[in-house]
Amino acid sequence: MSYCASRFRTVRRPTLAVNIGSVGVGGNHPIRIQSMTTSDTQDVAATLKQSIALAEVGCEIIRITAPNVAAAKCLQQIRTQFNAAGFGHIPLVADIHFLPSAAMEAVEHVEKVRVNPGNYADKKKFAVREYSDADYDAELERLHDAFSPLVKRSRELGRVLRIGTNHGSLSDRIMNRYGDTPLGMVESALEFLRIGAAHSYHQMILSMKSSNPKVMIQAYRLLVERMAQEDMHYPLHLGVTEAGDGEDGRIKSAIGIGSLLLDGLGDTIRVSLTEDSVYEIPVARAIADKAMSRWSASDSLPVAPESDDIDPYQFTRRPTVEIKLGGQCTVGPKQPPRVLVRAGQPGNLAALLPVLLSPKLKDTPAEGLIVSIATPDELGVLPVLSAGFLVLELAPEISAAELGNKVASLTPGTVLLQRFSAADAESLEAYAAVARAHQLVLAIDAEPAAILALRATIAAILDTPLLFTISRAVSTSGHATGGYRQLAQALRNLGSNAPIWIRNTTASAIRTETSFLSKLLEASFLTGGLLCDGIGDLVSIETEADPARATQLTYNVLQGAGARISKTEFVACPSCGRTLFDLQTTTQRIRAQTGHLKGVKLAIMGCIVNGPGEMADADFGYVGGAPGKINLYVGKNCVQYNIPQVEADARLIALIKAHGKWTDPEPETL
Numbered sequence: 001m002s003y004c005a006s007r008f009r010t011v012r013r014p015t016l017a018v019n020i021g022s023v024g025v026g027g028n029h030p031i032r033i034q035s036m037t038t039s040d041t042q043d044v045a046a047t048l049k050q051s052i053a054l055a056e057v058g059c060e061i062i063r064i065t066a067p068n069v070a071a072a073k074c075l076q077q078i079r080t081q082f083n084a085a086g087f088g089h090i091p092l093v094a095d096i097h098f099l100p101s102a103a104m105e106a107v108e109h110v111e112k113v114r115v116n117p118g119n120y121a122d123k124k125k126f127a128v129r130e131y132s133d134a135d136y137d138a139e140l141e142r143l144h145d146a147f148s149p150l151v152k153r154s155r156e157l158g159r160v161l162r163i164g165t166n167h168g169s170l171s172d173r174i175m176n177r178y179g180d181t182p183l184g185m186v187e188s189a190l191e192f193l194r195i196g197a198a199h200s201y202h203q204m205i206l207s208m209k210s211s212n213p214k215v216m217i218q219a220y221r222l223l224v225e226r227m228a229q230e231d232m233h234y235p236l237h238l239g240v241t242e243a244g245d246g247e248d249g250r251i252k253s254a255i256g257i258g259s260l261l262l263d264g265l266g267d268t269i270r271v272s273l274t275e276d277s278v279y280e281i282p283v284a285r286a287i288a289d290k291a292m293s294r295w296s297a298s299d300s301l302p303v304a305p306e307s308d309d310i311d312p313y314q315f316t317r318r319p320t321v322e323i324k325l326g327g328q329c330t331v332g333p334k335q336p337p338r339v340l341v342r343a344g345q346p347g348n349l350a351a352l353l354p355v356l357l358s359p360k361l362k363d364t365p366a367e368g369l370i371v372s373i374a375t376p377d378e379l380g381v382l383p384v385l386s387a388g389f390l391v392l393e394l395a396p397e398i399s400a401a402e403l404g405n406k407v408a409s410l411t412p413g414t415v416l417l418q419r420f421s422a423a424d425a426e427s428l429e430a431y432a433a434v435a436r437a438h439q440l441v442l443a444i445d446a447e448p449a450a451i452l453a454l455r456a457t458i459a460a461i462l463d464t465p466l467l468f469t470i471s472r473a474v475s476t477s478g479h480a481t482g483g484y485r486q487l488a489q490a491l492r493n494l495g496s497n498a499p500i501w502i503r504n505t506t507a508s509a510i511r512t513e514t515s516f517l518s519k520l521l522e523a524s525f526l527t528g529g530l531l532c533d534g535i536g537d538l539v540s541i542e543t544e545a546d547p548a549r550a551t552q553l554t555y556n557v558l559q560g561a562g563a564r565i566s567k568t569e570f571v572a573c574p575s576c577g578r579t580l581f582d583l584q585t586t587t588q589r590i591r592a593q594t595g596h597l598k599g600v601k602l603a604i605m606g607c608i609v610n611g612p613g614e615m616a617d618a619d620f621g622y623v624g625g626a627p628g629k630i631n632l633y634v635g636k637n638c639v640q641y642n643i644p645q646v647e648a649d650a651r652l653i654a655l656i657k658a659h660g661k662w663t664d665p666e667p668e669t670l
């Protein structure tokens with residue numbers, strides 16, 4: 001793969017080191033954690049207070065919005081007072097949209113300036129027009145003239161620039177030529193990079209943010225490939241925009257950021273949450289630590305390159321065959337990934353069945369229960385399910401011969417799960433024969449190397465309904481995601497389209513909030529990343545401590561990756577100095593009223609300057625229009641202007657109803 005050294009282990013991408021004041025980013029520096037203040041920048045005391053609070057919880061780079069020249073001037077006082085408070089070592093960054101004049105003021109006072117190439121010196125008119133090559137060149141020349149003063153001044157002062165592209169706010173020029181695509185995002189940044197390079201200025205960092213992790217992942221990969229073609233090696237700032245809050249916000253960020261970090265891309269990260277900024281830092285820290293613990297040296301790569309035949313720049317779900325699981329469930333190309341949960345010993349089943357397979361869980365019941373079977377006799381006492389299916393994880397010492405007729409009473413489509421090593425060809429053949437004879441499904445738990453060693457046997461049993469999984473995907477030479485990618489490649493080579501079951505089996509139980517966060521991040525890295533690569537037909541997050549919460553977490557990871565939508569999708573900006581209402585309470589209030597709307601995407605954005613552009617593909621938007629006033633959107637079109645905020649919730653619901661997207665919430669019956 002040209003965007004990374006390996007898709008199977010984490011080899012860090014070599015980059016230029018960039019110094020933001022005294023903080024190095026890229027090169028051999030660790031992954032840096034950053035965040036942003038949300039106060040009005042001209043309220044210097046409030047912005048200083050937030051900056052100090054962020055620094056005290058470990059934020060290494062702090063961004064402050066500079067929406068106009070007056071706000072940019074305030075950065076001088078903020079910098080001075082921040083230094084006096086003992087934080088001179090922490091760089092400040094000005095966030096600029098639209099106004100070169102604000103950028104030129106800000107660069108005098110802070111160590112880094114972020115510009116959005118979609119709107120720097122470009123007024124967005126959403127104009128549809130054909131740009132001839134000559135028109136386009138004229139536009140680039142205009143851009144060169146507008147951006148060059150900032151580049152030159154940054155070079156003189158030793159400042160850093162971030163070219164921060166957002167999926168939702170590309171320029172009309174880019175939209176008309178490349179569309180709203182990862183390629184458009186990349187081209188947008190390259191235009192600015194080339195201007196920097198033309199002035200021999202290289203202190204630049206890049207970002208390619210989107211609220212959709214798949215788009216964001218593809219855009220960063222493409223950017224790295226395109227930069228390498230032009231011999232550019234700038235560091236990357238990773239982030240998912242408008243991720244929202246709570247579990248969903250953390251999951252979306254971890255999927256996008258984690259997936260790229262596993263491939264060795266990313267030098268500084270921001271986890272954007274619609275919560276107080278200080279809550280972003282522990283999440284970002286945990287993500288960075290997990291990624292850095294997996295860095296391996298490039299000389300540990302195998303001599304022969306490992307192949308992976310997917311197109312990493314375009315999402316395609318891996319093709320699979322359809323298989324019946326139990327009486328009523330199917331896995332396959334037209335079905336969303338199925339949700340499994342660990343039930344433990346057969347004795348636990350009676351207590352778990354009503355909780356986990358209950359239709360009262362509406363759209364989020366567990367569909368498969370994993371039961372550990374220690375002896376063949378336990379097979380005779382299993383209940384017949386009225387919904388879902390059983391996965392019977394057989395102890396390694398149980399041979400196929402011992403199963404005999406003990407499996408005869410099982411519902412057709414029940415899954416037998418057994419682990420096979422490279423030397424288990426005979427056992428595998430015998431298990432497959434039992435599965436075929438009793439209309440059962442065989443789940444083969446094997447490392448990719450074992451799959452390769454067993455390929456002749458697997459080729460001979462392809463008429464058996466098969467699933468593939470890896471229970472211990474973390475090998476010494478790579479990461480779990482790499483293990484599954486190798487598995488998918490091994491199956492591709494074998495000509496098998498058997499479904500793949502992603503198992504999150506790390507030891508952490510979800511007993512405390514810290515262990516829950518760890519499980520959430522692991523699952524988002526592994527499952528979310530694989531789903532964004534098109535791999536994964538069944539998913540389990542396995543813990544015996546709280547299977548109901550694990551089930552909900554699985555649905556949330558599927559939703560975060562866009563693989564299975566079970567509730568309203570919220571796109572909420574993290575808020576900043578432009579925000580016109582309390583985003584956190586508004587998001588929570590709107591979620592309480594609309595969270596049950598499966599398949600509806602709602603955006604809650606703090607201002608009209610960037611909000612509408614950043615809402616991406618939301619169905620409805622609730623956007624701050626003026627203090628105390630809200631604008632409501634259907635798609636990208638504003639349909640109600642400046643309505644009083646007290647009426648806005650009811651009007652939003654009326655709008656959803658008018659567009660036929662409303663359903664009444666089901667009464668709580670659990």
Ligand code: SF4
Pocket residue numbers: 573574575576577578579580605606607608609610611614
């Ligand atoms: S959309 Fe939100 S985060 Fe973005 S500029 Fe407006 S208020 Fe700030």
